[in-house]
Amino acid sequence: MGMELPSALTIRLLTPPAWRKRVVDNTRERIAAEVRDLAPDASAVKKVNQQAAFQPFALRLMWMQLGPRTVRLPDGAAEIWLAPESLRHTGLYHDEDELTLCFAFGLIGHAQQLRSPLLATVDSPFQHERGWSGRAAVPFVGGHATWGGTQIATKILGRIPHEDGKSRQGQSLQSRFWGKLFGPMRKATFEDPLTFFDQVIEGTDAEPGLGIERFNGVWADIECFPTAEEMSNPRQWLKRVRPLLGDER
Template sequence: MTTDIHIDNQAGLRHAELAGRLKTIVDRCAPEVAGAVGMELPSALTIRLFTPRTWRKCVMDNMRERVAAEIRDLAPDESAAKKVNQQVAFQRLSLRLVWMLLGPRTVRLPDGTNEIWFAPDSARHAGRYHDEDELTLGFAHELIHPAQQLRSPLLATVDSPFAAERGWAGRAAMPFIEGHATWGGMQIATKILGHTPHEDGKPSESRSLQSRFWTKLFSPMRKARYEDPLTFFDQVIEGTDADPGLGIECFNRVWSDIECFPTAEEMSNPRQWLTRVRPLLAETDPAARLGDER
């Protein structure tokens, strides 16, 4: 299926050239998503470029709307609601400090659709503004998130502040989701570029002092969420000599059952996760259910 991708540049004319380059990049990456992760993108997708201030405001407005909807739906007690609203206020301060670390971001809108929001000035701080390898890798990664959301209605609540009430308590959902996007994005970017991104290990541009400071501070956290899970996906999807993987089609049954999502311990022990979920994945196999009916 072809996806109509629209770039809405609200960041100003100085980023018009970048908007054109991004359109070329995402138009090349989008058709590769299905082959890399076995998922389709929605028929239409908007990528909005914002100034840093507008990006922060839009992200916070979206976060407040989603939290307010969760409070309305779940009706937690007053102390729990107050605590969650305090966490939202802290996020506002956090974004003001570290926005330059955050690249393209998939956002779920109130109507259930997704957009990708991006502040081009973050790429300047990170030394990625003119770096085709990094831009391709970043947007290849991000394009997988709308495909995940389309495949799995469960993900509508994955970022809920009420994890226990939504069934996500104890699940390593974010490393799983982000690691999966990193795994698939690397495949897409390597195919598009014709080489592994930055295979020489040398970034093409220098980073700002702020970006270097915050990157160093948050590097362990980012590595745990985005890079460390790569080994997990290599083993559970592609397999090893000792233990064949699930393959894409079987693996993607995970997205229909929260019980199939790994715990933090299982993310570090792929064989343990495979042992637990193989029977669960068999239960979600339509062919297996048809066989039972026969």
């Protein structure tokens, strides 16, 4: 993928309560840091804190759907947090293809963060203040992780993941319920963008792609991140960003 990984990466296997506590504590720490750095309007802070107060309840209900979590701590440490019990709920515990994909996605996430300090604030609750407003940053970052992770998993497995067409087995009823509810949102974030990356990196007969090396230049400049409209129109995005990347084609 043309991107380096951190020199050290910790994978923590946690019980569900410990996983939830780490996620909640990390969210609170990040909000506090954003408030210190940005000094946002008091009403905005109140709204964000109200949303954060709901997080423990939400995680208690649907933690098993969230899988490995890519985290970069304030001291720069790179970690992946995983509750193995979530893999049992979702029927992935013995699924080699899915396990390989999950950790490949996580590794791409850390490579993205190492390449782009910008991504430290991509999920900031204060999107306008951080300059992310109007950018389709979540599907761009998530879709790229899926695109790259799939390529890595294919090399590791020696075949395309799930090429046999078999669906996962052994999902719990709770996991099935939350999966149906949030499935469309996850699909829009991680799967729908795949066509975009195929076109902008590898190219088509009608429009050459950027290639991996030139594409990776996007991580240095927030102006290179696409809008929602551009995510649906790769040629429009390419036309705008080629000059920014020094590609005058």
